[in-house]
Amino acid sequence: MGILAGLGVLVPFPFYYFLWTYPQSWVNLCGKGRDLSKVMALISHFFKLVQFISLFSVCSFSWPPPLYFWPLFAFGQFLNFRVYQLLGESGTYYGVRFEKNIPRVSEFPFRFIRDPQYVGSVMSLVACLSWVPFQYVLLWFLGYLFMMHVESTEHPATRAKPLS
Secondary structure: OHHHHHHHHHOHHHHHHHHHHOHHHHHHHHOOOOOHHHHHHHHHHHHHHHHHHHHHHHOOOOOOOOOOHHHHHHHHHHHHHHHHHHHHHHHHOOHHHHOOOOOOOOOOOOOOOOOHHHHHHHHHHHHHHHOOOHHHHHHHHHHHHHHHHHHOOOOHHHOOOOOO
């Protein structure tokens, strides 16, 4: 189960890389008249389910969790919620790469934390270390680091053009 769980944890990152790096291919694949961010969100939610099932298959629950669990998990999820609240679905799911007008956000947490959604997700994962073996959390964390690096550069000339 270990190798399958590891692959399950890593499954969304090639998808995210492909969409960020080749957004025009995504436009061409999805076709005209589709909300590309919405389609990406649906597929991403499926991949997130695969990740959770993968972690669940290797975890061992104990109750109560360590005291560090509550503040890390709560603040991590708060960051994720806040990012989604400020950016919406299109801002969270690469709308800027699909020629959507996503306004620049400078409110908390963006003013204080670089990549707050990734930071929040990592905090939530670290909170679960008492249940999930370290290597799976590390794999997920490395996937996030990779995507933070990939998404750190974005040039308007590489954005997708809508199909006519």
